[in-house]
Amino acid sequence: MSAPVLSIRNLNIDYVGAEKNFHAVKDVSFDIAPGEFFGLAGESGCGKSTIAFAVSRLHRPPALIRTGSEIIVGGRDVLDLDTAELRSFRWREVAMVFQSAMNSLNPVLTIEDQFYDVLRAHTKISREEARARAAELLKLVDISPDRLKSYPHQCSGGMRQRIVIAICLALNPKLLIMDEPTTALDVVVQREILQRIDVLRKRLGFSVLFITHDLGLMVQVSDRIGIMLQGELVEVNDAATIYKSPQHPYTKRLWASMPRLHGEQIKPEASS
Numbered sequence: 357m358s359a360p361v362l363s364i365r366n367l368n369i370d371y372v373g374a375e376k377n378f379h380a381v382k383d384v385s386f387d388i389a390p391g392e393f394f395g396l397a398g399e400s401g402c403g404k405s406t407i408a409f410a411v412s413r414l415h416r417p418p419a420l421i422r423t424g425s426e427i428i429v430g431g432r433d434v435l436d437l438d439t440a441e442l443r444s445f446r447w448r449e450v451a452m453v454f455q456s457a458m459n460s461l462n463p464v465l466t467i468e469d470q471f472y473d474v475l476r477a478h479t480k481i482s483r484e485e486a487r488a489r490a491a492e493l494l495k496l497v498d499i500s501p502d503r504l505k506s507y508p509h510q511c512s513g514g515m516r517q518r519i520v521i522a523i524c525l526a527l528n529p530k531l532l533i534m535d536e537p538t539t540a541l542d543v544v545v546q547r548e549i550l551q552r553i554d555v556l557r558k559r560l561g562f563s564v565l566f567i568t569h570d571l572g573l574m575v576q577v578s579d580r581i582g583i584m585l586q587g588e589l590v591e592v593n594d595a596a597t598i599y600k601s602p603q604h605p606y607t608k609r610l611w612a613s614m615p616r617l618h619g620e621q622i623k624p625e626a627s628s
């Protein structure tokens with residue numbers, strides 16, 4: 357089996373407080389294989405985003421990663437990278453779509469300039485080449501290259517979100533982290549975007565770490581799913597098992613708390 361794209365070992369993260377520390381991520385370990393769509397689910401506040409930020413090394417104080425934690429990407433521990441190494445690590449190896457990504461585009465720059473900024477910062481690329489690459493990336497997410505001249509406010513929310521995803525794919529990262537990437541969008545647009553991501557990861561071969569509290573959406577798109585409860589990873593299983601025969605009592609409770617489209621609840625099969 358080929359080496360994992362991401363290997364997290366004994367990850368412990370505290371939020372350091374004046375009075376006492378809060379242990380937000382508790383000894384979490386999991387791997388993501390090349391090309392795998394891995395979902396991380398759990399109620400609000402269970403530590404999902406804290407993990408996502410740590411993997412991208414975007415965590416800031418008061419978040420403190422404890423000694424002994426490992427986040428291995430491409431054979432290197434992300435926690436050991438210096439500033440110069442981090443610059444090439446982000447975007448090239450790991451790119452992250454945030455919860456409010458569609459509002460993260462710069463309002464005073466055209467879409468073309470936003471692509472150019474990222475491409476120019478990381479590669480030796482001419483304006484012409486960047487335009488061609490940006491057009492190609494827009495097509496990947498089903499947006500006409502005519503949009504290169506638009507400003508963010510001229511694009512719908514779903515379109516802006518797809519533009520952010522296209523920018524994230526600009527440097528062919530091995531891992532795309534998506535933290536509640538579609539929460540602000542309507543259900544149909546959410547689904548379209550996730551289906552598009554799925555097609556792209558199969559075509560381009562990147563892996564996905566997808567974070568949401570919406571377990572129903574997650575089982576439809578993920579290969580494997582990790583369930584978090586109060587900072588701990590309590591179950592990791594393939595999506596079908598999580599759906600049909602969840603093993604951990606908390607996973608069962610999560611399903612029970614989740615309304616289905618027509619009001620009935622998903623009843624997981626009783627586990628033996």
Ligand SMILES: Nc1ncnc2c1ncn2[C@@H]1O[C@H](COP(=O)(O)OP(=O)(O)OP(=O)(O)O)[C@@H](O)[C@H]1O
Nearest residue numbers: 371378380399400401402403404405406407418569
């Ligand atoms: N800057 C901070 N200072 C102190 N505690 C924090 C900070 N950021 C997050 N926390 C706490 O750490 C815990 C984990 O938060 P995190 O945002 O990772 O959860 P989450 O599972 O991603 O939640 P959500 O789905 O609401 O985004 C929560 O209890 C949160 O209140």
